[in-house]
Amino acid sequence: MWFWDLLLGIYCLKILIWFGLLLTRKVRPEKPLQQMENEILSVDVLLPMYNEERVVVKTIENLLNIDYPGCNIIVVDDGSSDDSYQVACQHFGDHPRVRIVRQNNAGKSAALNRAMNLSESDIIVCVDADTLVRADIMDIILPCFQDKKVAAVSGYIRVGNKVNLLTHMQFIEYITLQNFERSVFEDVNGILVVPGALGAFRREVVKSLDGFTSKALAEDCDITLRMLCANYVIKNAAEAISFTEAPDTVNMFFKQRVRWTVGLVQGLLRYAGQLTRHPNKALAFIVLPYTWCFRIVLPFLVPLADYFFLAGYFLLGNHELLPVYLICMAAETFITGFILVSEKQRFNPLQLIFMQKIFRHLVLFSYVCIFLRWTKGSLYKWNKIPRQGNVELD
Known part of the structure; x- marks a missing residue:
């Protein structure tokens, strides 16, 4: 017993x-974009892709709907073995807001770093190639960066392919576990993972921390923990909703969860000393x-x-x-x-x-x-x- x-x-x-924690939360209305106190922040969307032929056109078209002046899209093809690069160039090669480059296969972290180095904007927004966002996400995310201590802002991730029982279960899990925990832990600056599906970062902070690392299985968890160890603030933009593709087969689900679990443990162990001694x-x-x-x-x-x-x-x-x-x-x-x-x-x-x-x-x-x-x-x-x-x- x-x-x-x-x-x-x-x-x-x-x-x-x-x-x-919910009872101690402070209610802080988001500032609308036109009322931000400081200068308007420049922003680029980073889209790493590897064998994304099926989704890349739909994703870029969706990103072009973002309603924010000067928002450009930097696509880095990480040595895809399918026609992802050719398809992207065919549809958007001449688009003034889309830049497409290709590199030898080096991993998602290397693709993100390549895209970040090509950007000159204040803020970089990382989006997975299977993720669709709403047009107003910048109006919600960017006001969070008016606080200079804020280094990253997490989006709100929902499952966008409720096609069977497995994806319905993940839809519930995303809402009741991942998103809810970020909303609860935000006020104590305890968000441990800014999700790769939709996460915004202050570019100079990421560069100062040596960028995204290929040594971690979960690069989004690793960069978030490094930011916390450096005493930066991580915020949660609960209204910045994106829709991602959850695994719809058991085999793919296991592959994803192995990476998530091992990546989280890897990060917690790697930075255990700094985190336990954190002020x-x-x-x-x-x-x-x-x-x-x-x-x-x-x-x-x-x-x-x-x-x-x-x-x-x-x-x-x-x-x-x-x-x-x-x-x-x-x-x-x-x-x-x-x-x-x-x-x-x-x-x-x-x-x-x-x-x-x-x-x-x-x-x-x-x-x-x-x-x-x-x-x-x-x-x-x-x-x-x-x-x-x-x-x-x-």
């Missing part, structure tokens, strides 16, 4: 942390323990609790486990349901429980994939996820 008491206590602790005590003693517990350890342990309950209840006849198990399940559903309601999302509680059960076991198997790749020595190998090109603006 001690295991279940501990699990229930952890869920209650999570609820208390979230509600405590921001909320970051050191709330955000970091929370991340290790709820993003690294519990996604592995909680699915095992289901097997433990089934074995204890049906094989050993321990019926005392049922009430505690149901309470834990109710606590988990309450957390997710509360966030969905706060985000004005409709849901069926029974369907939500069903999807949570399936999804957390998929995440568990991603840990098995991590172990298998570690045994094969391919843990840090980048796995490209093929695009389907089925993202739609909501």
